[in-house]
Amino acid sequence: MTVPPLSTIGIIGGGQLGRMLAVAAAQLGYQCHIYAPDERSPAADVAQLWTRGDYDDAEAMERFAQSVDILTYEFENIPVEPVAALTAFRRVSPNPEALGIAQDRALEKAFVDKLGARTAPWATVDSLDDLKAAIARVGTPAILKTRRDGYDGKGQARLRSIEDAESAWTAIGERPAILEGFVNFEHEFSIIIARGADGRVVSWDPAENFHVNGILDTSTVPAHPSILAEADEALALAVRIAEALEYIGVLTLEFFAAEGGPVFNEMAPRVHNSGHWTIEGALTSQFENHVRAICGLPLGSTELVAGGAQMRNLIGDQANDWGAILADPRAHLHLYAKRFPRPGRKMGHVTIVG
């Protein structure tokens, strides 16, 4: 089912991922219609059409769906039911089942465990008593993570010993959570694949990801040799997940490179921050291949263009350094045109190729 150029792609969510998707879609001759609750958004700024609406406003969502040819989403923490309801009107890619699994850490971990993934020991936690029982099973050090709505390290608390149980439970707002054993990893990496409507899968080089304060700081390709040694196994898992979900579009998996092999951390049913380097660093970007995949076009080559690339996020007022960044003539600066540079907020990124 091909959605040809000149058609309108509906994107749920208005952030920078939607912005870069809309730019890639425009290059291929598509229009984009953004649906987001914000007055203005980074994605709406570059799209032909946008609607301001809440994600649980079923009526507005239906009107939006009726106005487009195909639907996708760029934001993970949207309620699944209203999105699933839209499948009555238009194809939604990736399918809402993938969204439902990826936005709940317990469903996600159980799902990948069934597919043979290596995961840190984990247990669900719904109360302080559960947490104490989970600590007994999982051990310490450990990380308590809310099942839902966590991103950029938010909704997490670390525990050094059972003494930390109460403070950790309070710190995450006493919400349904999972406790995860702490993984002694050497490096973190991500695997990004695109799966087309015909089931064909392409993958980019694994990116080595470095986090500061729980937020991605840099993604570097090629990755450290210890990551490259584990990339095949990680990629095989990504493909199994995509096939199990009959997934169409770009899918991202985050891993820890540990001694015994790649440890699955989490997945995102969408384009990902650790793939921004592909805009200049690969023959086809994650954004373009996502558009191609959901529209039923052939996927583009994911080959590196200059042997490698490094992407650095601009967080908070780091984006004010745009002048100094551009002093390096090799720098590709991306600013998301967010008006309020809160500390910890992703304002842009810069990529250096080669």
Ligand SMILES: Nc1ncnc2c1ncn2[C@@H]1O[C@H](COP(=O)(O)OP(=O)(O)O)[C@@H](O)[C@H]1O
């Ligand atoms: N089980 C773990 N062991 C060691 N470090 C972890 C573990 N879980 C998360 N981290 C660290 O915290 C970061 C953020 O956690 P993650 O689960 O990816 O949440 P988010 O949704 O905020 O990205 C990870 O990239 C990693 O650096």
Ligand SMILES: [Mg+2]
């Ligand atoms: Mg993460």
